[in-house]
Amino acid sequence: MSDEKLRQLYIQAESSLNRARNELYKPLDDVVNYSACTFSRSALYQFLSCLYILHSGDATDEVTSDKPDYMRRSVEDGTKTMDELIAYVGKHVPEVKKLDFEPVRCTHNNIKDVLNDDEIYFCNDTIQIYTCTDLAEKIKGLVLEKAFGGIQPGINPL
Numbered sequence: 284m285s286d287e288k289l290r291q292l293y294i295q296a297e298s299s300l301n302r303a304r305n306e307l308y309k310p311l312d313d314v315v316n317y318s319a320c321t322f323s324r325s326a327l328y329q330f331l332s333c334l335y336i337l338h339s340g341d342a343t344d345e346v347t348s349d350k351p352d353y354m355r356r357s358v359e360d361g362t363k364t365m366d367e368l369i370a371y372v373g374k375h376v377p378e379v380k381k382l383d384f385e386p387v388r389c390t391h392n393n394i395k396d397v398l399n400d401d402e403i404y405f406c407n408d409t410i411q412i413y414t415c416t417d418l419a420e421k422i423k424g425l426v427l428e429k430a431f432g433g434i435q436p437g438i439n440p441l
Contacts, residue, residue, distance in 0.1 A: 289336055290436045293426060296329030300423065303416050307409070316412060320405040323415040324365075327387060330422040331368040332358035337430045338375040378425055386414040 303322035373379045389406045427433055
């Protein structure tokens with residue numbers, strides 16, 4: 284996968300994280316937990332995807348690469364589960380193994396389940412959403428360090 288696609292995925296993740304943070308900055312009674320949760324989980328998934336792509340060199344699971352395209356599991360289309368990403372990235376980034384991912388297991392492992400309009404699941408506990416957002420922040424820091432040398436990627440100037 285190109286550096287540009289990795290940078291774009293990072294920017295998407297940063298946007299999702301900012302949206303989660305903006306929701307959580309509201310007074311507690313005004314927080315829309317659904318929004319904060321889905322944005323937080325999306326950011327975490329996307330940041331983990333950045334690390335997955337960085338270490339695999341591809342957005343598609345190498346284990347299923349011998350299968351037809353329609354059977355491949357990919358981070359680009361959200362068919363990889365959160366647990367698959369955590370397991371793969373944990374093998375390549377030791378710092379990930381030290382993190383507690385239990386807070387994100389409050390609903391489903393697959394990001395598609397969170398974003399699927401037919402069956403929406405989310406966490407309704409604001410404190411737990413803060414925990415997931417903090418976890419996304421930690422993974423973001425690892426992405427910055429490992430993929431971008433500690434420098435925040437941004438939109439290229441015209």
